[in-house]
Amino acid sequence: MRQGYSNREASRLVGVHPRTGREWRNGRTDPNRFRAPARPERAPCAVSRYLREDERIHIADRIREKATIRAIAGELGRSPSTISREIRRNSRPGSGSYRPHAAQARADARRPRPKTGKIAENAGLRDFIQDRLDRKWSPEQICQALRDTFPERPEMHVVHETVYQALYVQGRGELRRELAAALRTGRARRKPHRQAACRQPRFATPTVMISERPAEVEDRAVPGHWEGDLIIGKDGGSAIGTLVERATRYVMLVHLPHGRTAEQVRDALVATVRALPTHLVRSLTWDQGAEMAAHGSFTIATDIPVYFCDPASPWQRGSNENTNGLLRQYFPKGTDLAVHDPEHLAHVAAELNGRPRKTLGWETPAERLHKLVAA
Incomplete structure (x- = not known):
């Protein structure tokens, strides 16, 4: 451009897009900064259980490059299911494009604790579960009954672990404390498994084993x-x-x-x-x-x-x-x-x-x- 060429012509002569040429003209003078270097394989690391913003940006870049989910997961040291779930949750409806910054904002909004549990927020769901617990149904039986009774209402669907948490974590106040007595064990807290006590044979006469x-x-x-x-x-x-x-x-x-x-x-x-x-x-x-x-x-x-x-x-x-x-x-x-x-x-x-x-x-x-x- 010092020789009198226009931005478009100068960009054509050096083989870059005119927008890149304008960026260089406006002070970004290092051409290597805008050239895509070969992507090295990232060493697997587990710094956090949650995806970081730079990882989400990396996912978006690699999606545009048509990389496979397993390739992206290997570069980030994450499980392929984590990457697949992240893309599915945060892709724009219709176009299917993944937006990393919006995904990060949603993740930050979901993360603060404590949260109100699903059972506490939904009175109909809570009443259904309490009724079945009164009838001595197990949490897994209740969760299956919810799916059969309300097949088109996902807000009425929970997994059995959610019911157990509502019973065991009493500070959340989602289910009545006395409902823990309706569980088969009757316990209000989890108990680690221990090996059963051994018993001696009681028959001296021959038996059919x-x-x-x-x-x-x-x-x-x-x-x-x-x-x-x-x-x-x-x-x-x-x-x-x-x-x-x-x-x-x-x-x-x-x-x-x-x-x-x-x-x-x-x-x-x-x-x-x-x-x-x-x-x-x-x-x-x-x-x-x-x-x-x-x-x-x-x-x-x-x-x-x-x-x-x-x-x-x-x-x-x-x-x-x-x-x-x-x-x-x-x-x-x-x-x-x-x-x-x-x-x-x-x-x-x-x-x-x-x-x-x-x-x-x-x-x-x-x-x-x-x-x-x-x-």
Whole structure:
């Protein structure tokens, strides 16, 4: 331009855009400042769990260069899902262009704490959750029911962790404190898992172990295979028998008003299984509790084989263990279980069989068993 050329002509001669030429003319005299150097691979770093503004600008530049999400993630040392979610959240509707500065402003606005929880803000959502907790539904069952009941209203959708937080973090005041008692554990705070206490084998006589159980029992495809156990009352003086069908998770409760000796348990089990259709009682799996010492005479009376779990292996009867935990909502530990009559046991079993179960595709055990009986 000192030689008399116009800005446009000078820019053409040196091979830059006229706008770049004007910037150089206005004082930015270092041409290398405006040349795009080869992008070196950035070393992965985890300075912050949140994306920074310079990272968002880098994302916008690389999107314009048609770089892949995985390439951008590798350069920033971030997960590809983080980059994908960032672009999806902050792209302009219609055009799809990503705006890094607007994304940073929204992130800064979301970050301040504390925030009002979703349950506290929505009275209808809070009432729905409280009603289901009063009926002893689990948080996961409640969240699935919300999606089924309000499929087109995302403001009514939460994950089960949100419900747990509303119960455990009482300072937030989103749900009544007494609702924590409706949880299966009855705890108002989380408790770390600990290894279960080991138990010694109780049978000296030969038993048929679970390793000899037919293969059809394992995949739960054939109905009629049951798992059983006792829940014990105060000071071991009372008990209730529990039976769970493996394919449908259908629950039956066995009344034991006079004790839990081997003969009493045997007689009560015989009376219970005889009330079922023959094709729905094929086998029974039990732990090594002394109450099943009369398993031989039970098999003779009912023609139902009994299989025993290995010592200290409750996971081998997982459906029954889970059900016993659910039943503790109705029959708390340290209480006298002999006060519950057969009518009350039937009511509790019916309520439990009427709950939707995730493992059944959110059908209830009663619905699944009804289909089998009808078939």
